[in-house]
Amino acid sequence: MKSSKPTIAEILDRFTQEVLYGEVVGSTSDCGVIRLGVDAEAKISVEAGGLRFAPLDTPGWGRQGIAYGPFTWQAGLAFGVFMLNGHNNSQSFPRGSGPASNMLLGAHFSSKQLLENLAVGWFDHPASERPLETGQAFVMQGHPTANGRLCVAKVQGLHHLLLDMPNVPIYFLIVLRAKGVAFYAGSLEGNRHLPALPRLRPLAIDPYDLGAKQVYAGIYQSILGENGHRVDTRVYGVRVATVPGWQGHGTALVVDPQPQLGRKATLGGVWQLDGPGMLLRPDEPGGLFHVRLTAPASLIWRYRDPEHYLALELTLREARLSLQLGGKQHVLVAERHNFNTQEPHWVQVLDNGHALNITLDGSPLFGERPLLESRLGQETGVGLRGQAADLEVHPREIKLPPTLELGQPWQIKGQQTVFAPYLNQAAEDLLITWEPTMGSGTLMPAEGGLTIEAAGLERTIYTIPWDHPQLADLESEILPPEQHKKRQSQCRAGVCFWQDAQHHLVVTLWLDKTEHAVVSMLRFAGYEDPHSKVWTHVPGKLYLGVPVKLRVVCDGMQFQVYLDDEPVLYRALHDIYPGADRLEIQRVGLALSGYAEDTGSIFRTWIARK
Structure with a gap:
């Protein structure tokens, strides 16, 4: 009879020591426990205080992931992960799915479409090739129109939870029970689905056991990227510990296996x-x-x-x-x-x-x-x-036990208004305030604000000087063009954080008859990879002819994007380009992305805060 492996009691891994690509599996974690898992393409590293999963060249389960364990199954044992998925809507495309599909550079095509891109939870093996069948885990699933769907893999199959998950950090918590598993998650202030940390939302119950006496806490990735655009996944911290107060009924208000009138419920x-x-x-x-x-x-x-x-x-x-x-x-x-x-x-x-x-x-x-x-x-x-x-x-919510905390997400906002011109009456001196910084487009008065009349597909930026290089909080109400009967209407308007022509960040709306998204484009050391645009689909928040408030906060190292006050996109600059230095914000302003023509978006308000 095969003997069980020695088990581990708890884990705390904050990824404080850098590890090269291909050397993470088998390395020592912060708490001294060996990191297990699989790294078939040497795409996992530890850098800048976080674990990094770079996109696989050949997608599939059982090729990329880390794990810890084994742990003895016991009630109250909790696995917490604070992370940012590369793109919640990552998926492959069926081969030959469209006339131009095979022209998408970097996109993945397969005979069978791969929709599930991330699995975080408890598994019966440290390098499972079938994590959806052999684990009880959170699963992120790609979707045809929404920005991914959060699911859980249960013993009896995949269970759908929440649709349209913005690309922002999430804390996942999966708790073992005497029988089954409970699932919780938390995120940023203003998230439509999840409460702000340290609050968590109970999301699912799996009443069945995995059937393994020993389990592994794992994070597995099968695919990263959509439409050929890719960005790395980052994991900021991992914690496994027993919560004594959750060894019974956990966070439940009511529990009763056999409800009966006149009888006392179990709880x-x-x-x-x-x-x-x-x-x-x-x-x-x-x-x-x-x-x-x-x-x-x-x-x-x-x-x-x-x-x-x-x-x-x-x-x-x-x-x-x-x-x-x-x-x-x-x-x-x-x-x-x-x-x-x-x-x-x-x-x-x-x-x-x-x-x-x-x-x-x-x-x-x-x-x-x-x-x-x-x-x-x-x-x-x-x-x-x-x-x-x-x-x-x-x-509806619980408080994350202090023993499971892994830090707070970055969510700073400017507190003092520096510049807030009244754009509805665009006097000549106001137009002069904005200096042409890139491109040949012309800033013009428009009904209710300002518009940039751009020449073709050229990026156009108008800016003002900025005296606070380590924080800028920009907000603009943008009116996308009305739907035109004879030609396609498109919006590519947004804001810019400018160091120089070789270093700047542009965040714009991306709206036309097929796309509803917020997109960020980073130029660093003169390089801008068109396939490293980072975006979030927002199909229920962007419409032609309907004004929307775009707000972006950047401290030179990371940025947070809000649409009508909802956080929809977060990234650190070194997530996009590993090793990227701080962006020294010298100017801020209005921008057209240069990716497709903007057909008449109007900047109705503009506020800059520090």
Whole structure:
């Protein structure tokens, strides 16, 4: 009989010592434990205080990743990772998927499309070739139109969670339980899906065991890049430790394997009959509901009284979400299903008080996009009707235990306004204030602001002097052109952080009939790789003819991009070009990217802060 390997109790790896490409697997971590994993192409390194995964030339699982372990499976053992995925929408393309597809330099083509690009969690092997089948992990999945989808790999398959994940740092936390795994995540202030660290959002429960007595904490990458554009993944810290308070029911508000009227739940109180079914009243609103229903049955939440609540009903012929409000039932959405009365189904609801993400056996119910519903958002009652089992309710947010903290994301903003011209009345002296810095385009007055009339595909930049070289916070309300009936309308307008012609950062909107994105372009030492543009798809936030507020903060080493106050893109300059020095910001201003023509975007406001 094969003996088990000696196990490890905990890990803390902050990647403080640089390691060359190809030498990370087998190197010693900060805490003295050997880093395991696989690096088939010698693309993993440690540099500038973080682990770096460079894009694989041949994509696929089992070729790139690091792992720690083995660990003995025990309740309360938590694996935390603070990281920035290279691109959440990384994916390969089916070979021959379009007439111009094979012309995309650097794009990956395969007979079978590879959508899942990242897996972070617990696995039964330190270099798994099938991490989605042999692990319980967060998974990032590419998407045809959105900026990727966050999923979890469970014992019974892939479970969809959140669509449109901006390219910003995320803290992933995966906690082992006596049976199964719990998943949590946190990010930046203003993130539409996740709370700001050190707060985390409970996101999923896997009630089943992996079946391994010993497991490995791993981070695996299968592919990086989209449409030929690539950028490295960075991991800032890894922590594995036992949280004693999570060895029982963890963060749950309600737990009951066999709910029964009049009986005390395992956690959460005594089930009482009230209106539509049997009810419990936790102390705070639930954010994650996980239950097994056999039709006909219902999950009830946001319950105030018999006339005010939400209900997800599985009938024999459909799934239906209804709102009971003031004694009237409003069917919000319904979807046809033929449910067998003998077959239970796993239902999960994510509820942040404003939006609902509902899945049935791991697949989105009522469409991929969240259902916006804020009514009764602060009510706490939870109920069941019909045959139900294995109910768990977790809060909308929890606090990350101090023992698992791995630092805070960079999110600085300017506090003092330096320059805020009134662009709506573009007097001659205001136009003179902006100096032509690059390109032959002309800054002109336009209705409601200023516009740059550019010559062809040339980058055009107009700037003002800047006396604060280590921080600039630029904000502009930009009105993309209206949709034109006879020619394509395009927006390529944005802002610029300028050191000189050889060193500058441009961040612009990228809007036309096929693309809705925010794109950053860095020129360093005179070099600008067109395939190192870093972007985030924002299909629900950019429209032709609709003004939008673009805000970019840069300290010369890193930058954060906001669209209507939501963080959508973060990068350090050395993430794009390894070894890049600080950008000394000497001038700031307005810009057209030079990648495709801008057909008449208008800068309506412009604010510079330090």
